[in-house]
Amino acid sequence: MRIGVYVCHCGRNIAGTVNVAAVVEFARNLPHVAVAKEYRYVCSDPGQQIISDDIAEFGLDKVVIASCSPSMHQNTFMNNVQKAGLNPYCLDRANIRENCSWVHSNMTEATEKAKLLVAAAVAKVILAEPLEVKEVSVTPAALVIGGGIAGIQAALDIGDAGFKVYLVEREPDLGGHVAQLYKTFPSLEETEQLLQSRMERIKEHPNIEVLTSSEVTGMEGYIGNFKVTVKQDGVDRELEIGTMVVATGYDTFDASLKPEFGYGVYPNVITGLELERLASPSGPTGGKIEIDGKGPANVVFIQCVGSRDKSVGVEYCSRVCCMYTAKQASYIKDKLPEARVTVCYIDIRAFGKGCEEFYEKVQREKVIYRRGNVSEVYKRGDKLVVRAEDTLLGETFEEEADLVVLATGMRPARDAALLGKMLHISSGADGFFLEAHPKLGPVETTTDGIFLAGCAVGPKDITDSISQGHAAAVKASIPLFLGRVSKEPLVAHIDEEVCAGCGLCESSCEFGALVLDTRRKVMTVNEALCRGCGACSALCPSGANQLRNTTEKQVFDMIEALL
Numbered sequence: 001m002r003i004g005v006y007v008c009h010c011g012r013n014i015a016g017t018v019n020v021a022a023v024v025e026f027a028r029n030l031p032h033v034a035v036a037k038e039y040r041y042v043c044s045d046p047g048q049q050i051i052s053d054d055i056a057e058f059g060l061d062k063v064v065i066a067s068c069s070p071s072m073h074q075n076t077f078m079n080n081v082q083k084a085g086l087n088p089y090c091l092d093r094a095n096i097r098e099n100c101s102w103v104h105s106n107m108t109e110a111t112e113k114a115k116l117l118v119a120a121a122v123a124k125v126i127l128a129e130p131l132e133v134k135e136v137s138v139t140p141a142a143l144v145i146g147g148g149i150a151g152i153q154a155a156l157d158i159g160d161a162g163f164k165v166y167l168v169e170r171e172p173d174l175g176g177h178v179a180q181l182y183k184t185f186p187s188l189e190e191t192e193q194l195l196q197s198r199m200e201r202i203k204e205h206p207n208i209e210v211l212t213s214s215e216v217t218g219m220e221g222y223i224g225n226f227k228v229t230v231k232q233d234g235v236d237r238e239l240e241i242g243t244m245v246v247a248t249g250y251d252t253f254d255a256s257l258k259p260e261f262g263y264g265v266y267p268n269v270i271t272g273l274e275l276e277r278l279a280s281p282s283g284p285t286g287g288k289i290e291i292d293g294k295g296p297a298n299v300v301f302i303q304c305v306g307s308r309d310k311s312v313g314v315e316y317c318s319r320v321c322c323m324y325t326a327k328q329a330s331y332i333k334d335k336l337p338e339a340r341v342t343v344c345y346i347d348i349r350a351f352g353k354g355c356e357e358f359y360e361k362v363q364r365e366k367v368i369y370r371r372g373n374v375s376e377v378y379k380r381g382d383k384l385v386v387r388a389e390d391t392l393l394g395e396t397f398e399e400e401a402d403l404v405v406l407a408t409g410m411r412p413a414r415d416a417a418l419l420g421k422m423l424h425i426s427s428g429a430d431g432f433f434l435e436a437h438p439k440l441g442p443v444e445t446t447t448d449g450i451f452l453a454g455c456a457v458g459p460k461d462i463t464d465s466i467s468q469g470h471a472a473a474v475k476a477s478i479p480l481f482l483g484r485v486s487k488e489p490l491v492a493h494i495d496e497e498v499c500a501g502c503g504l505c506e507s508s509c510e511f512g513a514l515v516l517d518t519r520r521k522v523m524t525v526n527e528a529l530c531r532g533c534g535a536c537s538a539l540c541p542s543g544a545n546q547l548r549n550t551t552e553k554q555v556f557d558m559i560e561a562l563l
Ligand SMILES: Cc1cc2nc3c(=O)[nH]c(=O)nc-3n(C[C@H](O)[C@H](O)[C@H](O)COP(=O)(O)OP(=O)(O)OC[C@H]3O[C@@H](n4cnc5c(N)ncnc54)[C@H](O)[C@@H]3O)c2cc1C
Pocket: 145, 146, 147, 148, 149, 150, 151, 168, 169, 170, 171, 174, 175, 176, 177, 178, 181, 183, 184, 185, 186, 214, 215, 216, 247, 248, 249, 250, 251, 252, 272, 273, 276, 320, 324, 327, 408, 413, 415, 419, 453, 454, 455, 456, 460, 461, 462, 463, 465
């Protein structure tokens, strides 16, 4: 066996903390290592060339790259060694950046740790087997969950690409939150116009089947061959699809969790979404903004209700509230020009195209912006009083109001956690679905074949939600176009000679990949369903169930190298 070890500087990312030359010297003396080299950026073209040249020159059959996390550049490295004639599963990585140089400052200690990580990777790769990628066919249909603007866009694009799409929406109508808005910032275009054309196209589209009042209640299978159970009006239906887009959007923050603002106590304290309905001609008042039959003379908006507020467990910014408040202030000025309109804000975030200009225009319409934290809303006589601190003037002030509007932020859709569990997709600490990579994979999940769009991933405006709908549709259509997808061979494997058929591992599999053959009394693995998580192998008492290329022996050899 001849192993090549390549240690990356990653500029100063690694070399600033780890003595790379010392790690290379150490690696040269590890068992089976035929060559060890360092390079400034191993992921660069010249870096890759060094590896492929060495595979030919030194007759390498295994390679270890000590660099960044395997979640970075793994495909690049695997493709490179494969082109040079090596099985790509005979490559392993030692993460000496995220697990070492980025978390240590002492060079001597970091260098010693990097050596051990390289030794462990070499110990593991010694027993790595060459594996073959399998291909599976793809059912040429997609599912979109959530019929808001992001889901509608994704369904239209996949349908336009020529594939059957099922659009599942739990409410009786499509449109999501956009259907509840009067106009959109910053153009003040009526949302009805914006949605209408898309709704009509959906209705007439030959490839799109809309299932309203429906919810996904079960999912099994894998990319290319998902089987999804949808409950519609009490009649379960099973759909066979190749890929899916999750566009389940958001819920607004429950304003009663901030009792100091009097929501639910005073009828003239309302949320931004409720103001949208009041202002809309299709709303309950036909578009008239009235309190007790007359237009409010004083309107106060309170921003960041359930955003950037650790006291209610919401640290993030909801991104749209500054601009929707500016838009709603302009509704008031348009419908009630004499009204006094005050906005209590923390900071104004007007980052979208045309948004800063719109915010300035609203200020010119004599909307008063006061930078301050609101401490309470209380009643004095027949008026509400908003008590706040003006942080620019350094003084408290009180503003009388006939109407108080709370700019509530965005929370994950109410059953997002349940849906995530069912689909095997992860959520972040904020409860929104987690993208595979915030920059490189913004609409992908870590589950192949399942993509994300819109506010299901986190707060965003309509423009960004539609853009993600387009992006997720493209990603979901690629496997449908290809008709076949590759399946990772790093899966569980049963040694039937050793397996006692105890069945213990079967229940540990979240994906239904393990089935006990009761006649032969051995466990069997459906490799197409297995995601290679290793939960079943860890549980196996006899060692019959092993994860390919992360076997028990490999793990013990790594531990020995580390110790
Ligand atoms: C008061 C207010 C005003 C706003 N004004 C503007 C504005 O002027 N301009 C702007 O750009 N943005 C505005 N926004 C933001 C805008 O609402 C969002 O950008 C947009 O709604 C995101 O669309 P979406 O499809 O991702 O989510 P949503 O609109 O939330 O749609 C998600 C859909 O998925 C459905 N769903 C959820 N879970 C399931 C499930 N398990 N199964 C089936 N279906 C499910 C929901 O019923 C819903 O129909 C505003 C937001 C608020 C709160």
